[in-house]
Amino acid sequence: MFGLSYWFLPAFAxxxxxxxxxxxxxxxxxxxxPQYAWTGAGQTVPYISDIAASKWGYPLFIAGSATTVVVFNISFVAERWLRHNARLAKNYRTSEKILSGFAIAFAIIGGIALILLTVFDTRRHHNIHITCLFIFIAGYIISAVFICAEYQRLGVxxxxxRxxxxxxxxxxxxxFIELxxxxxxGVLQRGRVGRALNPSAYxxxxxxxxxxFYVWSFVIDFLPATQTRHREDRFGLPGPLRAREEEGEMRMQEQQGGNNLGGPVYTGGAWNERDSQGSQVPIHGQAGYRGTAGEQVPPSRNF
Structure with missing residues (x-):
């Protein structure tokens, strides 16, 4: 991608x-x-949002957050595309693709909330800002839950x-840590003012x-893609699915090849089932029999 490997996306974000x-x-x-007018009286440790609401912090916070979110969400889409093309361990089950889709959706929700909380700063839109903050945290935690569920199935x-x-x-x-x-x-912030808000700011x-570090954890997810640029190096069928496919091919060969004497392979089933190849069908109903019902068949002279 533009001469850069895909792991650069989460690293840059x-x-x-x-x-x-x-x-x-x-x-x-x-x-x-400085102690800002919109911080609590006596509060010595400012929230990130307090500094970001200042004249010089506001544009920096918007630019940095928007760049982080856009690049990180591109990482989610890139990972889905790489798995689809077997550049990474491929999703062969529908459940894995659904989990991946939910992970991307909640990451986008969390990213949009992060951008909105930078625009609606705590000085002028405090309630909206706090709401967006919790949506941002919840969005990425839920996204991580779906990613873990997908990776657990891929790991099987x-x-x-590894x-x-x-x-x-x-x-x-x-x-678990972020939750x-x-x-x-939330507990440390509720009902507190002044210096009592310092712990929640920390x-x-x-x-x-x-x-x-969560964003950087995606770097290792993209590392296998550095070795799968060429089609012959890409991920094939995983072990369990490959074994199942080989077993199915062996059964097909056995059915087509017949038994050791060159005869047909008999399968189970009632005599009146159309797909049954068993010998339970009455002889006068089998193809190639020229006699008619009630006709006496002469004894064989071969013995």
Whole structure:
């Protein structure tokens, strides 16, 4: 893709988000750690949103968040396309494709919420901002749940590919950690003012930093695609499906080849079933019999 490998997408998205957070924090420290009018009285640790609502932080937060979201969501679409073309472990079951579709959908929802919370800053649209914040967190957590479900099913088929297992555990850890932190953030923020809000501000920064590592976890998902540029190197049928297909081919060959004496292969079934090849059909009903009903058949002279 434009001379770059696909793993560059999540790597770049994570770096954009990290750069945005560092830009906000460093600028806040460099300007003397100002206490904004829209923060709680006595609050010494600002929320990310507090710094982002400042005159210089507002455009930086919008630009950084929008770039991160767009590139990261392109990563989801690229992964689906690579699996479809067997550049990555291919989805052979409909359930896996459905799970992948839901993962993309909720990632888009979370991404849109992130962009909206940057536009509706906490200074002028506090309630909308908080709502978008929780949708952003929930969207990506739910998306990660669907990804884990998809990877679990892929891991059953592609047991030899450890990358799937590693990625599964990384994303599962993200789900539990972010979910616990989101609950803690809500509890610590509720009904508190001033310095009592400092713990929830710390939690918000931690949530945002862990999100970076979640984005970077997709780098390992794209690594196999660096080895499958050529068609002959791409993923084939996974072991269980390949064994099932080979077993089916062997049965077909046995039925077409007949038994060891060159005769037909008899299968089960009642005598009146059209597809039955059994010998239970009355002889006068079989093809090639020239006698008529009630006619006496002369004894064989071969013995």
């Amino acid at each position: 994570g770096c954009c988000w990290l750069g945005t957070l560092l830009g906000l924090l460093i600028n806040w420290v460099a300007t003397g750690r 088929l592609y047991r030899e590919h 990358i799937l297992r590693s990625s599964f555990w990384l994303k599962l850890a993200f789900i 616990a932190l989101a609950i803690a953030f 939690v918000e920064w931690i949530i945002s930093l862990i999100y970076i």
